[in-house]
Amino acid sequence: MSAASSLWTEDQFLCSICLDVFTDPVSTPCGHNFCKACISEHWDRNVPSQCPNCKEVFNIKPELQVNTFISEMAAQFRQSAQQKASSSSEQHVVKPGEVPCDACTGTRLKALKSCLVCLESYCETHLEPHLTRPGLKKHQLIDPLENLESRMCVKYDKLLELWRTL
Secondary structure, eight states: OHHHHTTOOGGGGBOTTTOSBOSSEEEOTTSOEEEHHHHHHHHHHSSSEEOTTTOOEESSOOOOOBOHHHHHHHHHHHHHHHHHHHHHHTTOBOOTTSOBOSSOOSSOBBOSEEETTTTEEEOHHHHHHHHHSHHHHTSOEESOOSOGGGGBOTTTOSBOOOOOOO
8 A cells, every 4th residue: 555655646635625635525426526614615605506626516515425435545645744744854853043944833843945925934844835836836935034024124025135335
């Protein structure tokens, strides 16, 4: 199974509504998968019920059951990702004088980059969305800096620069 699980990518286990790994995944009659809570909330707000992916309309709101196969696969993927993150995090725990990741909870890891749009610094794990998601790829990343908000010009919304004249 471990060889097969390496063929799976995170995108295959993400709900297209919440963009997170499936929680109680269900399959619609058209074959698309969502978190049960996400699709139920979507259908409660939108009449008639339709698939958010392919826009197929369902005249009668489908009765959804948790897809146990996808649920087990998502759980294995989540566990594998947590193990991978914890094994790599041991090597990158923030040391005095280094910039900590603003997104880490618990043990804070060393930041690899700071984002001038989000005004946050990110470790390897939390930086990944900025490298892969289209909207975040446009954000400007720089070498990690502490206290980004205090280093930004309020008038121009740019990083303050020091100019030296000779």
